[in-house]
Amino acid sequence: MEWSDEQRSLVAAVQDFCRREAGTREQRQHLTNGGREPHSPELYRKMADLGWLGLSLPEEFDGGGAGMVELCLFLEETAKAMAPIGGFTTSIIVAATYERFGSSEQKKRILSGVARGVVEAVAMSEPEAGSDVANLSCRAEHRGDVFVINGQKTWCSNAHLAEHILLVARTSGSAGDHHGLTMFLVPANAPGLTISGIDTMGGREVNDLYFADCVLPADAVVGQVDNGWRQLMAGLNMERLILASVMLGTAQRAFDDVMEYVKNRQQFRRPIGSFQVIRHRLADLATEIECARLLIYNTAAQVDRAPEKVLPRESSMAKLKATETARRVALDAMQMMGGYGYATEFDMERLVRSSVVSTVYGGTSEIQREIIAKTYGLSDHMR
Template structure:
């Protein structure tokens, strides 16, 4: 995709900032660096100007995400924050928009609580319940795999207000402040350290004005945000794949075996040529989808957004694993960044809708529904 001069200048400024400010060691989220980006206006890049944002489109957002991921910038709270901000932009009250959108532009971190032990890909099976009692809702239940909830300012909760698990109807979004009474956040140890959490709600009382959107319309509201969520995750993994590729190319040019650089061996040259081609295919798909979103922001693009997420995450996984193999033991050592890139890419094919779910969605857009089981 051909970038405008403004987009090229923006990317160049971001790359320069990352070269000066970013180290690839330490936590996945650095509050100090995050505040610097907020002061430069980058965290609110795609948010409306009236809330302190830049009013930019999906293409610019993808450029920001790809560039910062390639630089391994420790801004792990951004992806969830901008996904949550998009939900408030569509469905929030004026006051909620003022608080959340201005907050995100200013450096606050948002989290979302949707998955449960028995409801991951099957969102309709949510059972965490918010019972209405007068002008309040009382929440009880468990959420899991909640990214960044341990340092977020607020959590966007999806809970059941009516109906039974297995039904899409009856889901509602709520704004939950960090530290709310009746909420316990417990970290989950993973390959990447502490990035996700269990949330336990025990008689957690929320006022009626905590509802985001309409009561019982949470499923419809979630579906309206699919373009944003999948594009965001795809752009991050596009940057991750490019970083892994750049690092391994630099390595094979320097590493010598049998008297010459290992990059001169045909088996590696051809493998790298294939990886470069796959990355470029993913990039074209991601930015083509982003351009379609910019042309028609209200249109849901299930096929294109699922294709972008599927292609970018699967490409990142292939690139990082192949790069680790080409680097040998050094690719596995924590002294180098490759092992961290591998961990990030592997989980990307799981969160935000697994690769299997993306394939199922794509297939359905072609009218390929699963056949009903014959009665017998």
């Protein structure tokens, strides 16, 4: 890819910062409580002071006014450096929703907050509604001047760090209807909301949310009542490209680490990278990473040229390709490193954990394939 001078300067600055602040495993262990917390408030504040957290946000809300390509570059580099800023992905996805659909007051509060280092979260999945978003049943009942929320959300990333939750709840219709969903701005400390962590292989990342007569004012609605599905669809480019860029950086890091290993690890009196089976495997992985990179940045450039256009095929392809590639690279790298790839004292096992789950969140690989197929006119209802 050809980058402008400004883009190259951004990449160089991010790389230098990450080497200095989180360049060693010891530094990252310190920042993450021994690897148990994927988000470091200390490192996050420093990035906020540099203006990077608001990189792609409008200047009127303390942002940098940059485009999708620049945001993807930032995400790729921070992921490659394994910088523990897990709260950023949900925050910037949420900010994009408020930028499109929020009121003036909501935009000022959320977008400026994200630029300053406030973490935001989104609550959509439920125990019986993961890939099937239309099956949401958490209900927001309109009573006079307020909405009363009851129900459960699950797998809510970074809710325990967030100041607000962007909630998708049902305001009309029944489970199975796309119509009747509404977005709400919910303070994380709202009475009637309980946040409970879910233990995972990745540490403290996701949460259950329980709403019991949680009362929200009418101005908590984000966008239009009953229009939440259309609003969700409008943000797919951003969400999928963000997740794809993070996994591109993860794949590149796994590749770089295993390359260093195979060049130095001696077996049968020569480096294992000299064996044809290893050489060819790495050649294949390098090719797959480059394919993912070209797909991501081509799609990001399309978004910058026409921000209002939804690109379901391209964004789903980017998410599918990047996450599946990251998983393959990390698992192959673990195999090539043998026991060292499995040991917790090395970074590879963390890269494996983060890449495997990436094919599940943000729309599973199976869902991405369904979306791509439908853009070609293929579906269960063909005649």
